Amino acid sequence: MPRSFDNLKRVMVTDPVLALPDMSKSFVVETDASDFALGGVLMQDGHPVAFESRKLKDVERRYSVQEKELLAVVHCLRLWWHYLLGSPFVVKTDTAVSHFMTQPKLTNRKARWQELLSEFYFVLEYRADSSNHVADALSRRADLAGLGLVAALALAQLPPL
Secondary structure, three states: OHHHHHHHHHHHOOOOOOOOOOOOOOOEEEEEEOOOOOEEEEEEEEEEEEEEEEEEEOOOHOOHHHHHHHHHHHHHHHHHHEEEEEEEEEEOOOOHHHHHHHOOOOOOOHHHHHHHHHOEEEEEEOOOOOOOOOHHHHHOOHHOOOOHHHHHHHHHHHOOO
């Protein structure tokens, strides 16, 4: 019994238990998008403060890869604005979307996104490697894929006859 209690205490003080935000420290937002969902994690000092994951709407599923990744950033900043507004922070994504902020011609949707992003003081970091494990996992939750996509993916895994 004491060993079980010690194990429980150890687990409760390590990741992925949410940390309380410290407004004197900077935040890191890691985001990712898949074909069917968005995911993100708000972190401080390597500890998660908040998680987010949501299914893409039908129209959003037709966006390009860069637009989905940018949508993930916009969605997470809208959600966590009360932590992020007014302080510098870092946004990490695994798709290069930094060119978006300097495009001379934008669609109405991208112009709205650019206007929202301009309210925040952040640095956008592109990570070519797959070290964005938490946001990656949140954007690929099978329960958000829908039954048709899960069945299609399962069939694709079967060996040919």
